[in-house]
Amino acid sequence: MLTAVLFWLFGVSAVVFGFLVFRLDSMARVTFALLASFVFVACEVLLLGLSYLGVVIVLMMVMEMVIMAVFMIMYMMNPAGLMPMAMYHNKPGAMSVSLGTFVVLATGTFLVDWPESRGSRPSDTTKALGESLMGPQMLTMMVLGLVLFATIVATVVLATHRGRYDRFGDDLRARPDDPVPGGVRR
């Protein structure tokens, strides 16, 4: 009974905050509405007994959304929403496509004859995940690690505008003329 009430509470809140993301004017509010949606989804995941993943979603999403807020405010023309402006294109088309997707998915959900549960749930889900990642799913884990590393390199290359030749000169011998000096005096 309690879990059912909590499910509806978290579920409706997640959807409402998700919808608010595209209704609010202030970019700060938009970002934190998305964060609220994620936190409620994390609550649903916790409700399903996946304690580690639920807490990690909260951890990751708070960090990600705070960083996102910085970028949102940096790149939007009207970050505080004090002068509301419409930044849409093809609104009716987008609405019909997304409504259509929802209807198809919802009918599919209720028409498909879902199989019965196979196997029993482990008592310690965290341990099961860890043993899987460090055992049979090791390849997945390594690929994820490589992807993240490649992402770090690619994003730095894309986003930075001063390479080491800019900092140290053509023969890499000059003293760096950084606008802001760092802490270890390189």
Add this chain to the structure above:
Amino acid sequence: MNLELFLLLGSGLLAIGLYGALSQQSVVMLMMGLELMFNGLIVAAAAFWYYVAPVAEGQVLIVVLMVVMAVEMAVGFAVVTAIFRARDVDMTDMAADLRE
């Protein structure tokens, strides 16, 4: 509380995210739509783990989804920064060179 309700919640979040991703002009708002779609996928994956196949691979799928979200955001902001540096643009309509 059953599988169908969780999938309905996931579909709802996915549909809202899709609406945002299709209708928003600004690249950063578009990325919020993508994040919401992944949000819906996480709910669905967790529900499938619980109700259909409570195996560890189901949890691994959620880990993969979270990594995809992190990568999407990092690369997205890096590309926006690069485009913005190059030509002072942060709207999808103005970065549509490949359309021609």
Add this chain to the structure above:
Amino acid sequence: MTEGTGWAVLVLPLALTAFALLALAADAAVGVRVAHARRSVAAAAADPWREVARLLVGQRRTTVAADGVLWRSGVVTVPLAALLAALVLPLGGFAAADPGVGIVWFNAMEILGWAALWTAGWGPNSPLSLIGGYRFVAQGMCYELPHMFALITAATGAGTLRVGGIVDAQAELWFVVWMPVAFVVYLISAAAMAFWGPFDAPLGRDLSGGVVAELSGVDRLVLLTGRWLLVVVAAGMAVPLFLGGGRGPLLPAWLWTLVKTALVLTFLLWSRRRFPTVRMERFTEVSWLVLLPLTILQALLVALVVLV
């Protein structure tokens, strides 16, 4: 480890606040001695209570075009984050909750402080507050990764994410002995997490208060109380992670926990008076080029010891 029931959740905030108030009074008393002021120590120790009373009756400031929702929720989230993180804090053999993912829970709840401080800085529509909020985001990017590695090192050494399990694993040897780097990094990041001591740039005097510049009355009281709670909780967590929990001769476990927490807290209070405020652009490089590699090496060492 016994887990608490409902009443523990009610007692926890009161106990933490009492501890924080004691520390605050002690700090005020020390401040008098340091400043060689001609006041009695007892009078100075009463200052915090006077300040609390003043803030309670003070008027709450409002600013033009403020984002009230984010502002107030950010202010409230600071003490909330500290209390939620404190749920897994053991006192002797007792904790309000001891979930299997205790370490991750602690980390996730203290990260709520990122969102809290940024929104508290964004809310009042004031440049000084906003700069303070951004400073904390930059600070978070610096301290968080070494902090996570320090937590993971303790968890690796114990082979569990459960805080009670980590305390049990230190029956023979405290983790501080063979993980000194992780312990030092934890102390640094604890101060940074509570925007405390040398890491108080978000509330810096050069910003006339930064995040709290526009806060007055109850709002200011809530945020500053939350900051003290964060310091106490961060100091308290060092005890089960690295200092053997409630282990020690003669005294009962709960008293040892309090004594050790007080010692760590004393160190944090001392470092605030001892060191000047660290500028973030300097700490960033130190954190990523020095602290992060050191903590990774420490984690590697601990992992090898555990494996062999």
